[in-house]
Amino acid sequence: xxxxxxxxxxxxxxxxxxxxxxxxxxxxxxxxxxxxxxxxxxxxxxxxxxxxxxxxxxxxxxxxxxxxxxxxxxxxxxxxxxxxxxxx
Numbered sequence: 674x675x676x677x678x679x680x681x682x683x684x685x686x687x688x689x690x691x692x693x694x695x696x697x698x699x700x701x702x703x704x705x706x707x708x709x710x711x712x713x714x715x716x717x718x719x720x721x722x723x724x725x726x727x728x729x730x731x732x733x734x735x736x737x738x739x740x741x742x743x744x745x746x747x748x749x750x751x752x753x754x755x756x757x758x759x760x761x
Contacts, residue, residue: 676741679723683749686719687712691756706760709753716753720746 690712691705698704724742727733 676745679720679745680748683716683719683745684752686716687749687753687756690715702760706757709757709760712753713750716749717746 687709690708694705694708694711695701698707720742723745724738727738727741728735
């Protein structure tokens with residue numbers, strides 16, 4: 674359940690990035706595509722913080738948290754990549 678909440682948070686952050694690109698950009702599509710690209714490294718840091726919390730605070734071994742990190746980072750990043758491809 675926690676993993677789904679973190680993925681949902683990542684998708685919400687992607688939505689905020691796209692909204693910022695739409696509001697700040699002169700034209701909606703290209704600026705939103707750049708916002709989708711900017712989201713990916715930002716989300717990598719957020720997912721890495723979640724990994725760190727899981728290992729250091731919750732006590733899970735890194736080997737158990739690494740696949741979760743891949744899913745938590747990958748799902749929103751793939752959505753961002755598809756949106757970038759569609760909006761460019």
